[in-house]
Amino acid sequence: MSNTVVIGAGPAGLTAAYELSKLGVKSTVLEADQLVGGISRTVDYKGYRFDIGGHRFFSKVPLINQLWDEMLDEDFMLRPRLSRIHYRGHFFDYPLSAKNALQGFGAIESLLVGLSYLKAKCIPNGEESNFEQWVSNRFGVRLYNIFFKTYTEKVWGIPCTEISADWAAQRIKNLSLTEALRSALIGSGGKTKDGQIITTLIDEFKYPRYGPGQMWESCERILADKGNETIRGLRAERIRHKNGRVECVYARSDSGELVEFGGEHFLSTMPLRELVNCLDPKPPGEVIRAANELRYRDYLTVVLVVNRESIFPDNWIYIHTPEVKMGRIQNYKNWSPHMVPDSSRSSLGLEYFLWEKDDEWEWPDERLIELGIKESAKLELVEPSEVEDGTVVRMKKAYPVYDQTYQDHLAVIQRYLATIENLQTIGRNGQHRYNNQDHSMLTGVYAARNIVGESYDIWGVNVEKEYHEEGELETKTGGDRLVPSRMVPSEEDESNDELIRAAFAKLDPVAMGSAVGLVGGIGLFLATSALMIAGGPNVGANLKLLGNYLPGFDASWIGAIIGGVEIGILGFVMGSVGAGLRNWSMSAYTSFVKRRAEEKLSRDILDKV
Ligand SMILES: Cc1cc2nc3c(=O)[nH]c(=O)nc-3n(C[C@H](O)[C@H](O)[C@H](O)COP(=O)(O)OP(=O)(O)OC[C@H]3O[C@@H](n4cnc5c(N)ncnc54)[C@H](O)[C@@H]3O)c2cc1C
Structure with missing residues (x-):
């Protein structure tokens, strides 16, 4: 046994x-x-x-x-990895780069994208509870529609308005606080804290x-x-x-x-x-x-054998074009040349994300292959006459669904x-x-x-460890990849903000003012008293100069009390104003760090879908 x-x-x-x-x-x-x-x-x-x-x-x-x-x-x-985004006849670099995106759009669309971005920056949506609002506020509605909406909805089969904003915001939590700070201060230099080159994964x-x-x-x-x-x-x-x-x-x-x-x-x-x-x-x-309440997203690949040596240089292409159902297309020869038996041919894997109850799931293979050929031709990637053969592989329960x-x-x-x-x-x-x-x-x-x-x-394994001693912050729901959940009120962002608040703890202006005032006032009183007790022909000659700034202060017991009170008041004002200014600059700095980290991470969101 x-x-x-x-x-x-x-x-x-x-x-x-x-x-x-x-x-x-x-x-x-x-x-x-x-x-x-x-x-x-x-x-x-x-x-x-x-x-x-x-x-x-x-x-x-x-x-x-x-x-x-x-x-x-x-x-x-x-x-090597190359994967771009296909959107209505254009290829865009991935991870996204602003310059290449603008080149791909042409003058008019670029202008509209720019205006929509400006609008988002000047008049952002006051609410940021769903994925659509969250992304639109950062990139503008037009960029959101092109780069985020279609693909996300194809993969998950859920409208973006029903996906919680936490899903997008979650990415910032993969950053350790120290790394975010370091990258804001001196740039990460493309390295993680354990020294690996970030671009290696990309x-x-x-x-x-x-x-x-x-x-x-x-x-x-x-x-x-x-x-x-x-x-x-x-x-x-x-x-x-x-x-x-x-x-x-x-x-x-x-x-x-x-x-x-x-x-x-x-x-x-x-x-x-x-x-x-x-x-x-x-x-x-x-x-x-x-x-029985656990749900799964299903998946099928239509494989086409194409009589062409090289179709495109990418390992895979994200298909954002809304006119086709296909979500991604793999070119297996570019993963490894050994994936095809004949180097004059290529094989493509057209990926469809479905529910088992969808009609397409039940379609016969021939009909799915036909759909694949039609869609590849529509994307201008393959001529139907070049397709020599095809097959279909269905994979049930490919994605465990994280719903509410x-x-x-x-x-x-x-x-x-x-x-x-x-x-x-x-x-x-x-x-x-x-x-x-x-x-x-x-x-x-x-x-x-x-x-x-x-x-x-x-x-x-693969679960957020919350905030632990080394100051690291990791995701809670787990997964290097991100799975959207339908909208639920989240405590996650609060805990993240808590962490940042704790790291840059605010100074209490009253406490700071009182401390500075007390130390200054008592200090002056004690210094004057010490000189009085020591005595001599000309008590506290230098200290007396303070009388030019503190009315009523001189090297006497009464003067020590008046001077102590005056320094106390002055110290209180300076301490509390100083604390206020420090709080304001820290809060401006943390917003900057957070926003910069978010923007940096938004660039590779598709890898995590
Ligand atoms: C589209 C897609 C792309 C992915 N890309 C990547 C990637 O780039 N890199 C990466 O690292 N991971 C990737 N993954 C994830 C990866 O596929 C999984 O993490 C991994 O395969 C999970 O391994 P597993 O053994 O837990 O489960 P599975 O791979 O699901 O294996 C479970 C096995 O159990 C068998 N089984 C089920 N029920 C029974 C039963 N009753 N009796 C006997 N056998 C049974 C199944 O047939 C199956 O062989 C991807 C997943 C998907 C869907």
Whole structure:
């Protein structure tokens, strides 16, 4: 009997098995599909290889970078990145640059964009509760419509007026306060605080020679070499538990056979909604209801094989043109030349973001390919006659949706699952979290280590750590990528402002005035008194000069009191005015820092959608 049963051979499940194997624990991985890699798979169609979307490999977690290098070695390449925005016949640089945008618009549209920007700056919308208002206030309505509205709505299927402004504002929270200050003062010089070049993430990324699936096929092979099984084509459909422990998993094979897998520990990467509904006996009604309320955005790729050596230089293009449904287009040959079997051909992946209930989801492949050809021609990227072949891949539950209620539902499910001691849920849909591969993998590593007695907080991966001692600020809802939520009143901005307020704590003018006045007044009184007590032929000759400025002051006991009071009053006025001026300049400076940081980060928002 294998010690651990892992459900799902995506990055999280395979990494967990890999870490377990290093720790000397055997595992069996059950995979419903005929491919490993989950959403990070590579599909092979007649030698043309393509991703679900495009999978860049980058991580700020050193352990994950080390694991990728171990799993793939020299087939892990560093690739250049180019991705532009297509809008009504024009290509715009990405990240956005004002100069290039204005060139693309032409004179009249540039003027209108400029006027709309000026209007936003002079007469901003007083309310900033939704995404549309937030972006329009910073860029003007016209730029918002071109660069933000269409793409965001295509990806999320929610009108921007219903997306909370927090979603956009959240980006500023990824900046550490010290970094924001440093960049405002001396410029960041393109480096993060740990010295990495920021542009690295934007301009280059790592990628397996034959696509992301190669990483996971390699991991599966390494596992097999060490005596761990990965079984494809087995869908877990019943998880039997008793007295707070899972006893076994029943999985159905493609041929319909039900196979039982017992074990001591169980890890699941299947979507939480499915997991809860597989439990036997069933959890209480409120847990099932919570699970059934979790929502997912689905996704499909239309792949076109095109008889042209080079179509465009980008790895991918964001399609903002509102006249087509396509949201993004991938050119796999530019990710890696090894993704096509014939260098005189190219293969494009046209990405459509859908709900399963949308009509297009049910369309036959031929109709979707036809749509893809028509839209590519409309964008003037491809001539229909150049398309030689095509295929469609549907990926259900590609994006866990963060709506207004998901956190409450998640809390109910989490509380219940915590009662089953030998079951851990990991990965993207396993935790209903908008993780990239790295964070999905990290949950796998932690779960494996927990099995051998450590106690990592798996639910704490990719979650905001609030403001902690080192002065860092991180996001709360989690995810390097941002997921919009429908509008809810937020305490996030307040806590951010709190932080800035704490860092630049205001001086109380009355307290400051009183302190300066008291110190000055008492100081003068004591100095005069000391000279009086010391005595001599000409007491306090120098001090007497103060009498020119302080009426009634001289080197006598009465003079000391009058002078002390006068200095006290003068000190109070100077102290409170000084505190007021300091508060005003700090507040102007923090607004400047915040605004500059926001503007800098707005440039790469699309990467995070
Ligand atoms: C369009 C798109 C682009 C992306 N781009 C990037 C990127 O550039 N870089 C990056 O790092 N990440 C990217 N990601 C995220 C990345 O794909 C995921 O983080 C990662 O695949 C999650 O791994 P996982 O193992 O948690 O889940 P999954 O990849 O979903 O794997 C889960 C596996 O479990 C299997 N399974 C489910 N139910 C059962 C069951 N009942 N029985 C048995 N098996 C089951 C599934 O078939 C699947 O193989 C992207 C995601 C999308 C949708």
